[in-house]
Amino acid sequence: MKALMALVGANLKLVVRNRQTMVWSLAFPLMLMLLLGLFFGHASGSSTRVAVAGSGPYRAAVAQGLARVPGFSVSNTNPVKAVQEVRSGKADMAVVVGDGRPARLTVWQSGADVAVNGQDALVVRQVAAAVQAALTRTPPLFQITVRTVAGGGGHTYIDFLVPGILAMELMSNGLFSGLALVTYREQGILRRLRVTPMPTLLFLAARILVQLVVMVVQLALTLGVAVALFGYRPAGGAGAAAVAILLGALAFIATGFFVAGVARTADAASAIANLINLPMMFLGGVFFPTSGFGGAFGFLVRLVPLGYLASALRLTLSNGEGFGAVGTDLAVLALTLLLTTGLAARFFRWESRPA
């Protein structure tokens, strides 16, 4: 027990003092999410900036109506500037109100934000309808209520993206967790440990524990950013999510140790890890859904363990489902864990092969 604690402590120090791994495992995924979220996801925590411009009797009413929409912040300007603001990214949407009857109402949006644009445009339509109803004193024909259905699939891109990023972080972290082992092996440190009476497995156990700690910190940070900046709200399913995370993390660490076993040098291990990492990232449905694909591509997609982890996390964290919904995902992850552990054990080496 004392030996395990000492090994865990030492390995924690080694990991924390390795600036490279810290950057890759903590800063990089956060940056990636920030970028993706800002580009595609439209931070729902930050507001939609609407530049209202134009003339005529209805301009003020439209501006007021839009200002009352939660998440919209409205500024007034002239038509030319309003469009320029969208182009330069200072505004997300420009609404230019014309005079005459019917008053022409033009909505300008940047081309980058396809997923969100539709929603925002719809809001403008609704506001316009409300303004019309109020000004013409016609009773509304419809009263529209929008509700979200629990378990109905990711509602926004962020709901889709966050669990995917979490899964991807677990995978990358695990895949590259063997690099340090290769370095220690190349430097003969593993052999030095091997002439102590410490059991073989203890060192690996300590290493895995430390890796799990790093992963938990990484996930907590990512979730924190998602909640604080993108208004992500975990919907529940914590128990099932935790099991999926543990299975996935262990499976990917085992894969990383397997990579360490077959690679001769740390550089080779890094190359192999990347070779697994990149295709998995794209086939695993982290950035866009891949579940709908058929044919050969669909078959490939269903072979990728990352996809099952991402799916399990989406169903639990974003949709609030429990164990019942993720049984298949968990089973596949457990199977992957079994297989990769076997491979890691089969190929593990204490010494580097003589050249």
Place this chain on the structure above:
Amino acid sequence: MALPAIEAVGLCKRYGARKALDGVSLTVAEGEILALLGPNGAGKTTFLEILEGLRLADEGRARVLGEDPATPRGRRRVQERIGVSLQSTSLFDTLTVAETLELFAALYPRRESAADLMARMGIADRARVRVGELSGGQRQRVVLALALVNRPDLVFLDEPTTGLDPVARRYVWDSIRDIAERGQTIVLTTHYMEEATRLARHVAIMDCGRIVAEGTPEGIVSALGLGVRVRVEAPGLTLAGEAVGVRSAVAGDDGWRIEADRAEPVVEWVFAQAREQGVDIRRLEVERATLEDAFVHLTGRDLA
């Protein structure tokens, strides 16, 4: 009589077609220093690592502190009681000296205090320095300290001074003597003849996987009957007649080089001739054969 610390009988080890060990038998008594002397590739490291439980011999058997390092249980017991400095030990560069010692101490049931060890090795002021920032000599002292962290009964030091400058080397020698004075048995390998003769009374010369000579440094040399070399600087001296046990006498520019069994008859002969011829002897040197000579004689090759 106490059990020997090490008893190896007929150890063989092959790497593919290459025989790294070709029937090595050796006994090391408790409390002594054994120096394994041999050139690169002689099989010293392979021999040590079999005793340490890092490699398995193909043939032969070994007992280390009464245990068999080839069995899992024996290996564990051996490793609890031996201290090891491997030939090329890297350490965790980002751990400090104290952290490194404490980590390794925690892996053993019996342990020495890290502070005491650092004081003994003269690295107490480096305790909070990361290992990666140490000089070669300081690093080697950490490696030595690591070999003592479990208060071992037997210490293996594989080339403890290779690559060190002369000052650092002397420091390591002092540390090794200090270890020996505490009654711990030491097995060290080296390809420096001087290191073997200075530190050890028990020397084994190894070449091509075999032990080609064993004993005290003087014993090895005299057993080979390598004799002495007498150099005489006396311009104009001619040597007539004979002396007992002269093997060869070669004239040089200003004197003679004589190989003989013993020095005294040769010296007497040279004096007598010089007196007869009225020639001055400027210098007369008697050189005993060294371990190095013994090695060249045994293998036909230079050491190192």
